[in-house]
Amino acid sequence: MSRNLIIFLCIASLMDAGLTDIGLRLQLIDEANPIMEFLYDHSYIAFYGIKIILPLSLFFIGAKVGKRLLINNLFRLSTVIYVGILLLHAYWISTSFSQSLNI
Numbered sequence: 248m249s250r251n252l253i254i255f256l257c258i259a260s261l262m263d264a265g266l267t268d269i270g271l272r273l274q275l276i277d278e279a280n281p282i283m284e285f286l287y288d289h290s291y292i293a294f295y296g297i298k299i300i301l302p303l304s305l306f307f308i309g310a311k312v313g314k315r316l317l318i319n320n321l322f323r324l325s326t327v328i329y330v331g332i333l334l335l336h337a338y339w340i341s342t343s344f345s346q347s348l349n350i
Contacts, residue, residue, distance in 0.1 A: 252322050253309055257302040259329035264298035266336040275343050 270276035271287060278284035287294040305322070312318045 249319075249322075250309075252326060253302070253305045256305060256322070256325055256329060259326075259333060260298050260302040263329065263332055263336070264295055266333075266340070268294075270336070270339060273343075276339050 267276070267278065267283075268287075268291070271278060278287055283294060283297070286297060308318070309322075
């Protein structure tokens with residue numbers, strides 16, 4: 248399993264958490280995941296904790312399972328999903344700036 252892939256997933260998760268927090272605080276977006284919405288509404292610490300703990304757990308999973316094809320493909324799929332999520336963040340950020348500048 249690629250260590251770089253796991254590092255990317257951890258960074259992407261932290262970026263997702265931070266950008267989601269900003270978007271929610273500024274009321275520019277809504278949290279689409281009902282579980283994360285519940286955590287965010289009840290505890291910012293729990294929201295960020297889950298966003299940090301889940302990707303960090305990949306380091307341990309990766310060390311235990313080694314180079315199994317299914318697991319590697321699931322990590323790759325997770326990477327593609329996170330790229331999509333970060334692109335959605337880029338979209339709402341650019342849309343918000345465009346609207347605020349009346350472009």
